[in-house]
Amino acid sequence: MLTISRLASYAGVTVRAVRHYHQVGLLPEPERDRSGYRTYNAAAVVRLIRIRTLADAGVPLARVQDLLDADEDEFGSAVAEIDRRLRREIRELQEHRRQIAKLAAGDSLSLPDEVVHYLDRMRAKGVPEALVEGERDGWILMAARWPEKIPEFMAGKLAQLEDPRTVRLYQLIGDLLDNGVDDERLNAVADLIAEMSEQAAQSGELDKQHEEMNDEGFIALIDSFASESHPLVERLQELMVERGWSGWSRMERTGVDPRDGRR
Amino acid sequence: MLTISRLASYAGVTVRAVRHYHQVGLLPEPERDRSGYRTYNAAAVVRLIRIRTLADAGVPLARVQDLLDADEDEFGSAVAEIDRRLRREIRELQEHRRQIAKLAAGDSLSLPDEVVHYLDRMRAKGVPEALVEGERDGWILMAARWPEKIPEFMAGKLAQLEDPRTVRLYQLIGDLLDNGVDDERLNAVADLIAEMSEQAAQSGELDKQHEEMNDEGFIALIDSFASESHPLVERLQELMVERGWSGWSRMERTGVDPRDGRR
DNA sequence: CTTGACCTTGACGCAGCGTCAGGGTTCCAC
DNA sequence: GTGGAACCCTGACGCTGCGTCAAGGTCAAG
Numbered sequence: 001m002l003t004i005s006r007l008a009s010y011a012g013v014t015v016r017a018v019r020h021y022h023q024v025g026l027l028p029e030p031e032r033d034r035s036g037y038r039t040y041n042a043a044a045v046v047r048l049i050r051i052r053t054l055a056d057a058g059v060p061l062a063r064v065q066d067l068l069d070a071d072e073d074e075f076g077s078a079v080a081e082i083d084r085r086l087r088r089e090i091r092e093l094q095e096h097r098r099q100i101a102k103l104a105a106g107d108s109l110s111l112p113d114e115v116v117h118y119l120d121r122m123r124a125k126g127v128p129e130a131l132v133e134g135e136r137d138g139w140i141l142m143a144a145r146w147p148e149k150i151p152e153f154m155a156g157k158l159a160q161l162e163d164p165r166t167v168r169l170y171q172l173i174g175d176l177l178d179n180g181v182d183d184e185r186l187n188a189v190a191d192l193i194a195e196m197s198e199q200a201a202q203s204g205e206l207d208k209q210h211e212e213m214n215d216e217g218f219i220a221l222i223d224s225f226a227s228e229s230h231p232l233v234e235r236l237q238e239l240m241v242e243r244g245w246s247g248w249s250r251m252e253r254t255g256v257d258p259r260d261g262r263r
Numbered sequence: 264m265l266t267i268s269r270l271a272s273y274a275g276v277t278v279r280a281v282r283h284y285h286q287v288g289l290l291p292e293p294e295r296d297r298s299g300y301r302t303y304n305a306a307a308v309v310r311l312i313r314i315r316t317l318a319d320a321g322v323p324l325a326r327v328q329d330l331l332d333a334d335e336d337e338f339g340s341a342v343a344e345i346d347r348r349l350r351r352e353i354r355e356l357q358e359h360r361r362q363i364a365k366l367a368a369g370d371s372l373s374l375p376d377e378v379v380h381y382l383d384r385m386r387a388k389g390v391p392e393a394l395v396e397g398e399r400d401g402w403i404l405m406a407a408r409w410p411e412k413i414p415e416f417m418a419g420k421l422a423q424l425e426d427p428r429t430v431r432l433y434q435l436i437g438d439l440l441d442n443g444v445d446d447e448r449l450n451a452v453a454d455l456i457a458e459m460s461e462q463a464a465q466s467g468e469l470d471k472q473h474e475e476m477n478d479e480g481f482i483a484l485i486d487s488f489a490s491e492s493h494p495l496v497e498r499l500q501e502l503m504v505e506r507g508w509s510g511w512s513r514m515e516r517t518g519v520d521p522r523d524g525r526r
Numbered sequence: 527c528t529t530g531a532c533c534t535t536g537a538c539g540c541a542g543c544g545t546c547a548g549g550g551t552t553c554c555a556c
Numbered sequence: 557g558t559g560g561a562a563c564c565c566t567g568a569c570g571c572t573g574c575g576t577c578a579a580g581g582t583c584a585a586g
Contacts, residue, residue: 002484005532010407010481015533020574035582037533042488046400049407050372057366058359061573079367086360093353096321097346103320104342109313137309144273144312218273221265225305268563278564283543298551300564324542 001033002040011048018048026051026064058086112147114154115139121158125167128174134229138222138249145218152212156205165196173232181232190239197251209250223248265303274311281311289314289327321349375410377417378402384421388430391437397492401485401512408481415475419468428459436495444495453502460514472513486511 008015021027027047030038047068054064059082067078103109111119115136122132143150160166172189176182200206213219226248227234237248246254271278284290290310293301310331317327322345330341366372374382378399385395406413423429435452439445463469476482489511490497500511509517 003532010404012407014574016574016576019535024573035533036535037582041491042404042484043400043491045407045484046403046488049403053362053372054366055573056359057362058356059363076367079363082363083360086356086363090353090356090360093321093349093356096319097349097353099316099320100322100342100345100349103316104339109316137306140309140312141273141305144275144308221305221308225309228304228306266563277543279543279545282566287542298564300551318542 002045004038004040007040007044007048010045011052013048013052021048021051021061024061026061058082111136111140112143112150114151115143118154118157118161121161122170125161125170127167127170128177130177131170131174134226137229138225141218141222141225145215146213149212163196165192169193169196176232177230181235186232186235186239190236190243193236193240193251194243194245197245200251201253206251210252213250219247219250265308267301267303270303270307270311273308274315276311276315284311284314284324287324289324321345374399374403375406375413377414378406381417381420381424384424385433388424388433390430390433391440393440394433394437397489400492401488404481404485404488408478409476412475426459428455432456432459439495440493444498449495449498449502453499453506456499456503456514457506457508460508463514464516469514473515476513482510482513 002010004015004018008018011018018027022029027044030040030044033039050068051061051064054067055061059067063078063082067075070078118139119132119136122135123129139150142153146153169189169192172185172192176185176189197206223237227237233248237246240246240251241254244254246252265273267278267281271281274281281290285292290307293303293307296302313331314324314327317330318324322330326341326345330338333341381402382395382399385398386392402413405416409416432452432455435448435455439448439452460469486500490500496511500509503509503514504517507517508514
């Protein structure tokens with residue numbers, strides 16, 4: 001007769017595991033000796049080894065019982081199902097590996113490739129890092145809301161980056177961030193934004209943006225995100241209102257609904 | 264300002280997950296409105312998306328915090344470590360797949376290939392299935408105790424199976440199991456076992472067994488397993504004692520230690 | 527008689543939430 | 557203003573397969 005620890009060691013499992021199998025009814029509770037110790041026989045070893053064999057093959061304990069007394073057909077289909085589960089889990093883990101490999105590559109934390117490329121272009125153009133990070137966070141939000149439109153958005157942004165005024169705008173703002181805010185340069189920035197907005201309105205660009213980014217609440221969220229990020233942005237938004245423009249990530253003439261020209 | 268469900272839907276997670284992240288300190292608790300509702304801003308969306316990005320890549324929540332504010336080097340080495348873990352888990356699952364594939368093949372439940380082959384040979388020789396199953400369970404135990412010696416054991420058993428008396432012995436026992444026990448045939452079986460044991464002793468086979476299966480307690484366990492499996496085996500063991508033999512899976516002259524010829 | 531190695535039951539811990547239960551709140555329609 | 561639907565809140569258990577104390581009783585050796 002065996003004690004629980006000898007049983008466990010013959011089967012290559014821990015004592016705790018054996019007691020667990022008792023608890024879940026996988027292994028029947030054996031007789032006890034006069035001091036309450038469990039006493040096992042060889043049949044228990046065989047059963048325990050069978051349990052471990054299945055468990056080691058990835059069979060959930062809840063299914064081990066069924067499998068142990070399944071006929072050949074049931075066993076076969078059960079095994080096939082377990083194999084499907086294992087394959088799925090392997091696929092998921094491999095997908096995880098791909099994901100973290102991308103993360104290791106850098107900025108791509110939560111960002112589609114197009115955005116990463118755009119941010120790299122910004123840096124190449126000499127846009128200050130603080131602004132790039134602001135853009136990045138904004139695009140994390142955009143990509144969460146309109147993942148399928150990101151390539152189109154990015155194409156537009158890349159084109160915009162070819163306009164020297166865009167780069168100058170970023171550099172002016174970066175300068176304000178670094179060297180403190182003064183009204184003169186602030187107004188110059190606001191004028192520049194107004195000029196570019198005007199042009200975007202003329203070209204129909206703003207209308208297109210309104211169509212594509214058709215979620216007032218979400219746009220408001222992003223704009224608030226921008227203004228919360230730095231008081232400078234809040235000041236600029238006020239100056240823009242003076243110039244007849246509201247909004248930030250999607251500019252809009254004050255008091256005028258761009259879709260029909262009326263209030 | 265966002266409610267928890269809008270925050271969750273922007274980030275593509277469940278409300279419960281958001282609350283969980285609050286609980287484990289991954290996402291700071293935001294302000295509450297006057298009725299106690301949590302009110303989020305866009306920064307929370309960004310943070311939440313970042314958390315999910317890492318979690319989706321298989322990063323344990325407990326490490327997400329560190330990774331979010333790690334510098335490039337730390338991030339790289341952390342990612343490398345996580346990738347190692349993922350690879351290990353994939354390997355383990357693939358090992359599981361191999362295991363259950365073997366299980367699907369049949370008898371191999373907990374048995375080394377050599378034993379499976381031996382059992383197949385037994386069946387081919389016409390040994391009754393009940394006896395084959397008895398052998399199988401016995402060898403499950405043996406393989407657990409002496410996995411490295413199984414090839415050697417099986418070579419011996421295969422050779423033994425070529426002796427026509429061995430096959431006849433199994434068939435006689437099978438006959439007794441099927442048609443009920445009578446003393447005459449029982450004695451014939453015992454005589455046969457005695458004869459073969461005698462020969463094994465002469466050839467030094469028994470001494471070799473004693474060397475290789477050097478664990479009295481374990482042998483006693485297996486023998487008790489045999490005798491518990493059917494009263495017939497118990498009767499036979501008694502008859503063998505009358506003929507000067509004790510044991511079962513490893514025969515031994517009564518009262519004589521085979522290692523030195525003395526008591 | 528004392529160790530040290532076993533044995534017993536009971537209960538918490540882990541990872542990442544899902545899923546009630548048992549409430550309050552907000553908002554919209556009638 | 558009054559339902560009802562759709563939210564929000566906290567608290568707590570459940571799942572998987574044991575690991576790991578805690579607080580005792582038992583057994584074998586020296």
